[in-house]
Structure formats: C-alpha cells, structure tokens
Amino acid sequence: MSxxxxxxxxxxxxxxxxxxxxxxxxxxxxxxxxxxxxxxxLRTMVAAGCDIIEIGLPYSDPVMDGPVIQAAVQxxxxxxxxxEDVFRTVEAVAAxxxxxxxxxxxxxxxxxxxxRFAQRLSDAGGAGLITPDITPDYAPDWIAxxxxxxxxxxxxxxxxxxxxxxxxTTAACRGFVxxxxxxxxxxxxxxxxxxxxxLVARTKATTDLPVGVGLGVSNGEQAAEIAGYAxxxxxxxxxxxxxAEAGTDRAAGLTALSALTEDLAAGVAGGAAR
Amino acid sequence: xxxxxxxxxxxxxxxxxxGAGAFGGRFMPEALIAALDELDVAWRAAMAxxxxxxxxxxxxxxxxxxPSMLYDATRxxxxxxxxxxxxxxxxxxxxxHKIRNVLGQxxxxxxxxxxxxxxxxxxGQHGVASATAAAYLGLDCTVYMGxxxxxxxxxxxARMQLLGAEVIPVESGSATLKDAINEALRDWVATxxxxxxxxxxxxxxxxxxxxxxxxxxxIGDEARAQCLEQYGALPDxxxxxxxxxxxxxxxxxxxLDDPEVAIYGFEAGGDGVETERHAATIHAGKVGVLHGARTxxxxxxxxxxxxxxxxxxGLDYPGVGPQHAQLAASGRASYLPVTDAEAMxxxxxxxxxxxxxxxxxxxxxxxxxxxIAEERPGQTILVNLSGRGDKDMGTALDYFDLGKAGRA
Numbered sequence: 016m017s018x019x020x021x022x023x024x025x026x027x028x029x030x031x032x033x034x035x036x037x038x039x040x041x042x043x044x045x046x047x048x049x050x051x052x053x054x055x056x057l058r059t060m061v062a063a064g065c066d067i068i069e070i071g072l073p074y075s076d077p078v079m080d081g082p083v084i085q086a087a088v089q090x091x092x093x094x095x096x097x098x099e100d101v102f103r104t105v106e107a108v109a110a111x112x113x114x115x116x117x118x119x120x121x122x123x124x125x126x127x128x129x130x131r132f133a134q135r136l137s138d139a140g141g142a143g144l145i146t147p148d149i150t151p152d153y154a155p156d157w158i159a160x161x162x163x164x165x166x167x168x169x170x171x172x173x174x175x176x177x178x179x180x181x182x183x184t185t186a187a188c189r190g191f192v193x194x195x196x197x198x199x200x201x202x203x204x205x206x207x208x209x210x211x212x213x214l215v216a217r218t219k220a221t222t223d224l225p226v227g228v229g230l231g232v233s234n235g236e237q238a239a240e241i242a243g244y245a246x247x248x249x250x251x252x253x254x255x256x257x258x259a260e261a262g263t264d265r266a267a268g269l270t271a272l273s274a275l276t277e278d279l280a281a282g283v284a285g286g287a288a289r
Numbered sequence: 290x291x292x293x294x295x296x297x298x299x300x301x302x303x304x305x306x307x308g309a310g311a312f313g314g315r316f317m318p319e320a321l322i323a324a325l326d327e328l329d330v331a332w333r334a335a336m337a338x339x340x341x342x343x344x345x346x347x348x349x350x351x352x353x354x355x356p357s358m359l360y361d362a363t364r365x366x367x368x369x370x371x372x373x374x375x376x377x378x379x380x381x382x383x384x385x386h387k388i389r390n391v392l393g394q395x396x397x398x399x400x401x402x403x404x405x406x407x408x409x410x411x412x413g414q415h416g417v418a419s420a421t422a423a424a425y426l427g428l429d430c431t432v433y434m435g436x437x438x439x440x441x442x443x444x445x446x447a448r449m450q451l452l453g454a455e456v457i458p459v460e461s462g463s464a465t466l467k468d469a470i471n472e473a474l475r476d477w478v479a480t481x482x483x484x485x486x487x488x489x490x491x492x493x494x495x496x497x498x499x500x501x502x503x504x505x506x507x508i509g510d511e512a513r514a515q516c517l518e519q520y521g522a523l524p525d526x527x528x529x530x531x532x533x534x535x536x537x538x539x540x541x542x543x544x545l546d547d548p549e550v551a552i553y554g555f556e557a558g559g560d561g562v563e564t565e566r567h568a569a570t571i572h573a574g575k576v577g578v579l580h581g582a583r584t585x586x587x588x589x590x591x592x593x594x595x596x597x598x599x600x601x602x603g604l605d606y607p608g609v610g611p612q613h614a615q616l617a618a619s620g621r622a623s624y625l626p627v628t629d630a631e632a633m634x635x636x637x638x639x640x641x642x643x644x645x646x647x648x649x650x651x652x653x654x655x656x657x658x659x660x661i662a663e664e665r666p667g668q669t670i671l672v673n674l675s676g677r678g679d680k681d682m683g684t685a686l687d688y689f690d691l692g693k694a695g696r697a
Contacts, residue, residue, distance in 0.1 A: 074592070076468075076471055078474045078478075079318050079320075081475075085461055089461065097591055121316055121578050122577050122588070122592040123593070125577055125592065126588060126591060127591070147318055148316060149316050150315075150319050150322060171318065173320035175319075175320055175323040176319055180319070180323075197479075
C-alpha cells in the first residue's frame with residue numbers, strides 16, 4: 016500500500032510513536048470566546064504540549080455536542096462566527112507546524128460546496144476533517160474530494176458498531192480513526208468508559224492506522240489510562256470548560272489552559288510506559 | 290393492512306428517495322447506526338407479521354377511533370365554489386392524525402423489548418400522543434420540548450404530565466422544535482440500548498420517513514376508499530398542510546399512483562414568504578442535510594439553520610420530510626405557502642360554516658383548498674383535517690380578540 020506523501024497528522028503520529036507515547040489531540044471550537052481569542056487559546060495548547068489540534072466549526076444544530084461545547088458554539092455563533100473564521104483559525108494553527116483538523120457537522124460542508132470546502136481547507140494548510148455526524152457510506156463526495164488532496168478523513172467508530180462497520184469505517188479513514196469511548200455526547204466525565212479498550216482492540220484488528228479515543232477525558236490520570244491502549248487521547252470539553260470558567264479574564268484562561276494541557280501531556284507521556 | 294409494492298415514490302433500501310444521493314438517506318453519528326439498523330429490521334419484520342399489523346389495526350379501531358370519517362363540507366363548499374371533502378383526523382383520540390404514528394411506533398417498541406420511549410414535540414401534539422401511547426402500553430416516556438414551546442403550549446405540557454410523561458424543556462439554540470429533536474437525539478445516543486425514539490414526523494434518518502409513513506398511510510388509503518364508496522369517484526385534488534409532513538404524506542400516499550389526482554401541500558407562509566418570518570421550507574429553502582436526511586432546509590450560505598416562523602407551532606420547522614422534497618422536485622406534488630392571516634381566516638370560516646374548529650396547522654390546508662378551488666370550480670378537493678383546534682384557543686383568543694362577552 017503506498018501511503019500519500021504527507022498526511023497532515025501522519026508526521027505527528029510518526030513522532031509520538033518514535034517517542035513511545037500516545038498523541039494528545041486538543042479541541043476548541045473556532046470563534047470561542049472570539050476568533051482571535053480562540054487562536055490565542057489554540058496556540059497556548061500547542062505550546063503546552065498538544066500534538067494535534069481539532070478546530071470545531073460552529074453549527075446551529077449539532078447532534079453530538081454535549082452542553083459545555085454547545086454553549087461555547089452558541090456563543091461563537093452569537094458573535095457572528097463564519098466558516099471563513101474557521102479557515103483563518105486553521106491557518107494560524109497550521110503556521111505553528113502542528114497539524115490542524117477541522118471537526119464539523121456535515122451540513123456546513125455541503126452548503127459551502129464539498130469540493131470548494133476541501134480546496135479551501137487544503138489552501139489553509141488544514142490536515143483534514145473529522146466528521147462526527149456522517150458515516151463513510153453516506154460520504155462519497157467528501158471521500159473523493161479528500162482523496163484528491165490527500166486530506167485526512169477521520170470517521171468515528173462507536174461501541175455499538177459491528178465489526179463489519181468498523182472495518183468499513185477504518186478502510187475509509189486516512190490519518191487516524193476516532194473511537195468514541197462512551198455511548199453518549201461529548202462532556203467531561205469522572206471516569207472513562209470501560210467500553211473504550213475493547214473498541215480500540217476491535218478497531219486495531221482492522222487497520223494499521225492510529226486509533227484515538229475521545230469523549231469524556233478531563234485529566235492527566237484518565238489520559239494516562241487511555242494512552243495505555245490508544246494511539247491518541249482526544250480532549251475537548253475539558254479545554255472548553257477551562258476557558259468558560261475563566262470568563263472575561265483571558266490571561267487567567269490561557270494560564271489554566273496551559274496547566275491543563277501540561278497535565279494531559281504528562282499523562283499521555285506516562286501512559287505508554289505503564 | 291394491505292401490502293404496498295415499492296414504487297417510484299418509495300425509498301430504496303438505504304433510504305434514498307429519487308435515486309441515490311437525491312433526498313433522504315441517513316446522515317447520522319455512527320453511534321446511532323446500529324440502533325437505526327435494529328429498528329429497520331424490527332420494523333420490516335413487524336410489518337410482515339399479521340399478528341403485529343392485526344394488533345395495530347385493532348388498536349387504531351378500538352382505541353383511536355380510526356377510520357376517521359370522510360365528511361362532505363357542503364356549507365364550506367358553497368363558499369368555495371368547489372366540493373370540499375374533509376378527512377376528519379381531528380376526531381381521532383388525542384385530536385390529530387399523530388395517534389396513528391405513535392401507536393405504531395410504541396407497539397414496535399414493545400415488540401423490540403425496550404421499555405422507554407423518548408419523543409420531541411413542537412406544539413405538543415406529538416408529545417401528547419406519545420405520552421398517551423406510552424401510558425396505554427405501559428412504557429416510560431420522556432418528551433423533549435423547546436422552552437419557548439412549553440410556554441406557548443402550557444396546556445399540552447400539563448396533558449403530558451397528567452399522562453405520566455416527563456417533559457424536559459430544551460434551552461439550546463432557538464429553544465423550539467428543531468432543538469428538541471437535537472436534544473432527543475443526544476438522549477438516544479446515550480440510552481439506545483433500552484430506549485426507542487418515537488420520531489414525530491415523516492422526516493429524519495432512514496428508516497424513519499418510511500416507517501412513519503407505514504403507520505400514517507391509512508389516512509390516504511381510507512380516504513381513497515371512502516371517496517370511491519361514498520361519491521363514486523376519486524377526488525380531483527387532495528390537499529394537506531406540511532410542516533415535517535406526516536399528515537400530508539399519509540394522505541398523499543393513497544393517491545400517488547392516481548396520476549389524475551392533483552396533490553397539493555401547503556406550507557406555513559408565516560408573515561409572507563417575502564419576509565424572513567415563515568416556514569415555507571420547500572418554497573424558499575435550499576437542499577441540505579438536517580436531522581439526518583438530505584432535504585430542503587431553511588439555511589444561510591454557511592449552512593446554519595435559519596429559524597422558521599409560523600403562528601402554528603406544528604408547522605414551525607425549518608426542514609421537511611425527504612419524500613416531500615422528492616415529490617416537489619419530481620413535480621408530482623405542488624407545494625405552496627399559506628400565510629398566518631390566510632390560515633386564521635380559514636379557521637374562522639370553517640368554524641362558522643361547518644361548526645368545526647380546526648387546528649391552525651390544518652387551517653392552512655383549508656385555506657389552500659379555498660385558493661385552489663378558484664382554479665377548479667365545481668371540482669372535488671379532498672382536504673386532510675389533520676387536527677382539532679382546542680389546543681389553539683389561546684392563539685385564537687389573542688388573534689381574534691375573543692373572550693369578551695358579545696360576538697367577535
């Protein structure tokens with residue numbers, strides 16, 4: 016199998032694998048608390064140890080977002096956040112050298128034009144898309160547009176997925192596979208799910224791609240636990256919550272964000288050694 | 290219940306209407322695919338099982354008051370200049386066509402061994418119907434309802450609570466029907482092992498549009514048979530209001546293969562389609578994906594859903610069932626907007642000519658029928674009177690300035 020010359024996230028995974036650890040993937044929605052504030056926050060996360068960045072595209076009708084991310088997305092939309100702001104955020108993160116993926120509900124991509132969206136994302140230096148509310152069997156247009164530009168296609172697998180569907184999904188992925196660790200929407204949880212380990216094992220049985228685990232991770236201890244069996248630990252709501260709690264005190268928000276990232280990065284680094 | 294062959298208007302096995310990629314489909318998180326597949330398999334098996342369909346028919350007959358009568362509205366017809374026949378779904382138990390859908394889905398839930406149902410509701414009619422079916426069949430019931438809607442339909446909230454359902458107000462987004470659907474989907478992602486989602490309209494991801502149609506198509510099948518039996522001929526046209534579109538597709542399904550019967554769907558024109566405040570999704574929307582299906586959607590250039598507006602909460606939805614999208618695109622059915630004012634005038638006219646107070650949703654269909662009657666003098670127009678107006682008396686009281694002694 017001849018892999019594309021460069022996949023946005025492939026270089027990051029090559030590095031974390033060489034270092035014998037899992038990757039830390041950090042998420043924030045674009046435009047939160049505002050576009051420039053969001054860019055500052057993502058740069059802080061990169062500087063403090065995120066290996067890959069996920070930038071959420073704010074959408075009016077998300078299905079998979081829990082309350083913390085919903086509130087942030089609503090604020091971004093209320094502030095007038097547009098798709099162009101997402102691409103501007105991608106450009107800013109890509110300029111740091113850290114791969115930046117966009118996580119988006121499907122309709123904005125279709126409304127923008129699938130091919131046009133893929134081209135604009137590629138031009139912005141984006142690594143690819145994470146698409147939580149569409150499955151590969153209904154995404155032929157996106158798959159074609161991504162393949163044409165070597166963009167990452169990150170689809171999700173879930174504990175309820177059959178082995179057959181997991182195989183179908185991983186065959187359509189490029190970059191990595193996103194395993195949803197719990198049956199539920201995004202959100203901070205006290206304990207991570209015991210559904211994650213078996214799901215990762217079932218996923219790895221079908222692919223050599225890295226497998227990331229998301230939904231519910233909020234601290235270094237949980238990150239370490241997941242890093243014991245997954246290639247990437249994906250954190251979203253916990254970052255958003257830190258920013259939300261800091262409110263208008265932007266400096267305090269960035270400081271707290273930096274501290275959380277360091278905690279998670281230490282967890283990710285320690286996990287593989289266990 | 291009769292078997293119906295898959296025709297050009299039906300969905301294919303992946304939920305596409307009008308060919309792969311056109312309308313419908315299943316745009317959903319992977320976490321829900323297994324549940325949708327399970328539902329699809331269980332539903333197909335149930336519909337092929339005479340025990341299930343027999344029980345469904347018995348419930349409709351003995352509990353819901355189905356078949357509803359087809360009524361010759363002679364005084365309204367005099368005013369219209371055409372013969373108006375009304376399919377009296379307003380006389381069903383709980384006051385609307387929606388009881389058909391929820392009894393079917395709740396019966397299916399029991400068959401699947403699940404003990405909890407969730408539902409979204411706008412006006413509260415689907416919520417009340419769901420709570421009713423859950424009470425009757427002994428299922429736990431949670432209803433998601435936009436906070437704005439809980440305030441404008443407080444009486445229906447009380448009904449659901451009296452029926453034993455939990456009503457959860459939804460604060461996110463515009464706090465209306467579309468947000469209630471989002472919240473119900475979020476619940477379902479987390480509870481799918483023991484919970485069934487009673488989808489309220491013939492929209493959403495495959496198999497819901499086809500599944501809901503299978504439970505409401507009795508409206509059209511009965512109306513067609515009644516019309517032939519009572520009046521010896523098919524109607525020249527059929528008309529229904531369209532929000533998500535379950536009452537309309539239920540009626541239309543009976544006549545799709547009768548090319549001589551014209552089909553009209555009437556969308557909520559709100560303040561007028563030239564304003565921003567309407568819910569005329571097919572008339573003014575663009576093709577996109579909302580709540581799991583590709584269909585017409587009121588959306589801006591970034592694909593963000595635009596809030597709809599209608600005086601009728603049941604039509605106040607920025608999407609529409611994918612089969613309607615296909616029927617519009619293929620030209621088999623015509624979809625036209627009816628404004629709030631036209632609908633309220635029709636509500637009053639039907640009340641005063643026939644002694645029937647319709648739901649404001651259904652008044653849109655009556656208003657539309659009056660309009661097409663002008664082009665079809667002397668012809669027969671069959672209208673689905675999908676619900677009764679008791680729930681809308683608060684709106685009518687304000688709109689017509691009623692409630693004071695004397696005559697309005």
